[in-house]
Amino acid sequence: MKFIPNSTPYQLWTGHKPNVAHLQEFGAPVWVLAEGQRVLCKMLPKSYRKAYVGYDDSSKSVKYYNAETRLILTSQNYRFLITSPTSSPEHILIDPHVEDDPQLEGGERREGQVDKPEDRSTQSTILHKRPAKEEADPRSQRRTRGIHVDYRYLNNPFPDEEEAGIAFVDKDEVFTVLPDDDCHSLSQVKRSPEWPQWKQAIQLELAQLQRMGMWKLVDKPPHVTPIGNKFVFAKKHDNEGNILKYKARLVAKGYAQRPGYDFIDTHSPVVRLESIRAILAIAPTRKLHIHQLDVKGTYLNGTLKEKMYMKQPEGYGNGTPHVCLLIKTLYGLKQAGREWNLEFDRKLWKHGYSCLRSDPCVYIFRTDNDFVIITIWVDDMLLFMMTVELKQKAIADVESKWEITDMGTPTKIVGIELKISLDEISISSSSYIKSILEKELLERCNPVSTPLDPNVPLEPNPKGNEGDRSNSYARLLGELQYIVSTMWPDITYAVNRLTSYIANPSLQHTTTLKRILRYLCGTQSYCITYKVVSKKVDFFSGYADAAYTNTDEG
Amino acid sequence: MFLVGEGAITWSSKKQISTALSSIQVEYITLSEAVCEACWLRNLYTELGLLKEDMLTTIKGDNNGSIAMARNPQFHKRTKHIAVRWHWIQELVQDGTISIDTCCDPDQTMDILTKALLRPKHVEEMGLAPT
Numbered sequence: 001m002k003f004i005p006n007s008t009p010y011q012l013w014t015g016h017k018p019n020v021a022h023l024q025e026f027g028a029p030v031w032v033l034a035e036g037q038r039v040l041c042k043m044l045p046k047s048y049r050k051a052y053v054g055y056d057d058s059s060k061s062v063k064y065y066n067a068e069t070r071l072i073l074t075s076q077n078y079r080f081l082i083t084s085p086t087s088s089p090e091h092i093l094i095d096p097h098v099e100d101d102p103q104l105e106g107g108e109r110r111e112g113q114v115d116k117p118e119d120r121s122t123q124s125t126i127l128h129k130r131p132a133k134e135e136a137d138p139r140s141q142r143r144t145r146g147i148h149v150d151y152r153y154l155n156n157p158f159p160d161e162e163e164a165g166i167a168f169v170d171k172d173e174v175f176t177v178l179p180d181d182d183c184h185s186l187s188q189v190k191r192s193p194e195w196p197q198w199k200q201a202i203q204l205e206l207a208q209l210q211r212m213g214m215w216k217l218v219d220k221p222p223h224v225t226p227i228g229n230k231f232v233f234a235k236k237h238d239n240e241g242n243i244l245k246y247k248a249r250l251v252a253k254g255y256a257q258r259p260g261y262d263f264i265d266t267h268s269p270v271v272r273l274e275s276i277r278a279i280l281a282i283a284p285t286r287k288l289h290i291h292q293l294d295v296k297g298t299y300l301n302g303t304l305k306e307k308m309y310m311k312q313p314e315g316y317g318n319g320t321p322h323v324c325l326l327i328k329t330l331y332g333l334k335q336a337g338r339e340w341n342l343e344f345d346r347k348l349w350k351h352g353y354s355c356l357r358s359d360p361c362v363y364i365f366r367t368d369n370d371f372v373i374i375t376i377w378v379d380d381m382l383l384f385m386m387t388v389e390l391k392q393k394a395i396a397d398v399e400s401k402w403e404i405t406d407m408g409t410p411t412k413i414v415g416i417e418l419k420i421s422l423d424e425i426s427i428s429s430s431s432y433i434k435s436i437l438e439k440e441l442l443e444r445c446n447p448v449s450t451p452l453d454p455n456v457p458l459e460p461n462p463k464g465n466e467g468d469r470s471n472s473y474a475r476l477l478g479e480l481q482y483i484v485s486t487m488w489p490d491i492t493y494a495v496n497r498l499t500s501y502i503a504n505p506s507l508q509h510t511t512t513l514k515r516i517l518r519y520l521c522g523t524q525s526y527c528i529t530y531k532v533v534s535k536k537v538d539f540f541s542g543y544a545d546a547a548y549t550n551t552d553e554g
Numbered sequence: 555m556f557l558v559g560e561g562a563i564t565w566s567s568k569k570q571i572s573t574a575l576s577s578i579q580v581e582y583i584t585l586s587e588a589v590c591e592a593c594w595l596r597n598l599y600t601e602l603g604l605l606k607e608d609m610l611t612t613i614k615g616d617n618n619g620s621i622a623m624a625r626n627p628q629f630h631k632r633t634k635h636i637a638v639r640w641h642w643i644q645e646l647v648q649d650g651t652i653s654i655d656t657c658c659d660p661d662q663t664m665d666i667l668t669k670a671l672l673r674p675k676h677v678e679e680m681g682l683a684p685t
């Protein structure tokens with residue numbers, strides 16, 4: 001056994017590199033001749049654009065995905081109009097996933113690695129040439145568009161012609177068409193008109209990483225594959241949609257980590273929503289002060305136990321072949337969340353706080369007759385205190401350990417909006433509901449008064465194939481279930497009923513789902529209010545009930 | 555569903571895991587599930603120092619048979635098939651940590667979680683209120 005870098009078993013055996021130029025990117029457009037068309041018509045198209053899936057193993061045909069019938073079919077009469085993206089160096093620049101991918105090695109080195117430019121300087125020269133070329137050749141822009149296709153939206157792998165038309169007009173409008181306009185890769189950002197702001201954000205991020213001593217540069221040890229990294233970019237908006245902040249963050253490509261070597265456990269707890277509600281419920285009665293803190297660069301505080309190497313930051317290396325030996329957990333690493341939680345836990349215990357057994361993310365610090373409660377959701381802290389002095393102490397405790405943003409009296413925690421006044425606290429989730437309604441284009445629908453019509457029994461899908469088979473039904477239900485768990489007990493039953501048909505929803509179920517949304521539309525401003533409770537024997541009380549339901553509910 | 559004052563803090567609605575032979579058994583199992591949640595809430599509040607161990611927690615059900623069974627551990631021909639795990643509730647009632655109470659149907663806050671309701675009832679029973 002001998003380790004020979006940069007080679008494949010095939011290459012060693014035969015002495016030459018395999019030609020993989022015919023391989024196409026998964027999902028690439030392929031034109032397939034229309035076969036078996038019943039009505040022969042001159043004016044009908046002769047071929048249709050489909051999504052490429054792979055080559056057939058036994059014959060010379062290509063496998064393609066038909067989005068209308070949701071089937072994968074094969075055809076011998078096909079054509080790729082565009083040259084293979086894998087052989088084009090431009091593609092590597094566009095697609096952030098292919099570049100620096102350490103997973104593709106040995107026998108797996110097939111796609112996207114053929115003519116990859118090794119030198120960064122080559123890449124940047126191509127980058128500068130690129131815009132001029134795009135103006136000359138509209139098709140290359142169409143390709144740019146094609147690469148943005150998110151495979152989760154395979155129902156419509158290609159945008160309709162109108163949308164593509166927009167994409168032709170102006171490169172920047174391509175991004176406005178996309179669901180979120182955040183730029184996705186360094187090269188995209190460099191081409192955007194907001195590059196100066198982004199550049200500043202990148203500098204800020206690198207400066208913070210440097211300050212925190214995230215890594216040290218070392219020579220690359222042999223037989224070590226450093227994991228890659230990339231920048232992710234996000235704009236922070238305020239409530240009116242104005243851009244508040246440009247944010248760049250360096251993330252490690254955690255998917256290249258090997259379980260057992262690079263990480264072991266990844267679990268990290270967050271506070272239960274019930275706990276937050278339970279504490280909020282008693283806050284008015286006990287006259288607790290509530291304060292919210294947020295830790296800056298949360299995950300960067302965790303210390304990495306494993307020895308891990310990372311490439312130098314994408315586009316910002318110092319030109320040497322050094323690699324970064326990670327000291328702290330970078331965003332994107334699998335164990336980052338866990339290490340942060342452990343770090344938080346350790347530091348709080350040192351300050352005399354102790355966590356509860358019934359919820360490991362609720363910490364309490366007790367003096368003779370006062371207490372401080374801290375709940376933590378990743379980096380969102382809620383502090384509950386009896387007195388102002390204790391509040392100062394608690395904030396100082398946290399501040400002494402980490403860089404924090406003081407949010408003052410909380411207005412929002414994990415999607416729950418809070419309204420705090422002296423003798424009552426209200427929680428609601430109206431902005432989340434509004435965003436769902438806007439997404440479904442239902443913000444102006446007619447509200448209904450109940451989530452479920454008691455007179456219409458829900459039945460399983462009779463034929464098994466009518467109705468909406470896209471995953472939008474499941475996605476919406478997922479969003480509704482989050483609302484149920486945060487604050488809407490009244491739609492619990494309706495949502496539960498609908499989830500039992502999630503595998504095969506019929507038209508009736510989709511309509512019922514719309515009804516829940518219409519109900520939410522009417523009640524979105526409702527809130528649960530916790531008031532001062534007069535002294536009673538019962539601290540809290542519960543209700544239990546069962547109901548006989550239909551037999552089809554299985 | 556659990557409430558502090560008038561505000562709901564936890565709620566859940568689910569299909570029962572086992573087949574029941576009688577409505578009493580169904581309600582008994584439901585009570586038992588509710589007691590589990592109550593225990594967690596009691597632990598939480600006790601650990602926070604807000605609840606004394608000897609304070610009672612009331613859970614309201616609407617089935618007299620199941621309530622009687624929880625309060626008074628009798629053995630009966632019709633209830634001999636109920637699994638031991640559901641009888642755990644009797645221990646807690648005897649300890650005095652949980653008390654089971656009755657309430658008639660109009661008071662049942664829980665209906666909202668188990669049935670599709672007509673309008674007046676639904677609005678009435680909502681723990682929510684417009685702002």
